[in-house]
Amino acid sequence: MEGMLGQVPSWMENLAEPASEHSWGLFRDLNLGTDTELAAREKALIGVAVAAAINCPYCTYFHTEEARLSGVADAELKETVNLAADTKYFSTILHGNETDLDEFRTETDEIVEHIMEQQAAADD
Structure with a gap:
């Protein structure tokens, strides 16, 4: 160590x-x-996001500095934290409203399929 x-x-x-x-x-x-499997930069950004989501000042500081060592810019750190907040926000809504998980999965699969079709059409 x-x-x-x-x-x-x-x-x-x-x-x-x-x-x-x-x-x-x-x-x-x-x-x-x-x-x-993940690069140091990716692991550091995941660490920042999780640390922010669990409100841990120790982990937030460590992973932010780790991210900076990996070349992550301040704008990328801000976006990472915003993504963590977005996920936590919508998770609260989904859980609090007891959204049906099977219906959620079906809708998500349909959305992914639609986006893939749009991307394929744009590539043509």
Whole structure:
């Protein structure tokens, strides 16, 4: 950890001993690892969005700085946070109104099919 981060962050010392090595491995391999399906930039933007959605100032700060290290511009960070807020907003509406999930899926599939048809027509 110290070799990769230059230090052992104090918050990592709060992990219970049976979980400390495992937790560091998850953090290292998923967040900082390069042998993953997502690029560092993509992972950082996901981190920013999730951190904003769960209202975690620690995660928001970390993932924002991580995103900046990956070359993410401030305008992209703002858009990422807005997308997270948009998802949380509509999730609240869907859950609060107990929207039928099967109907939602059917409508979404129809929308996707329509958009694909529009894109195919534009490509012709």
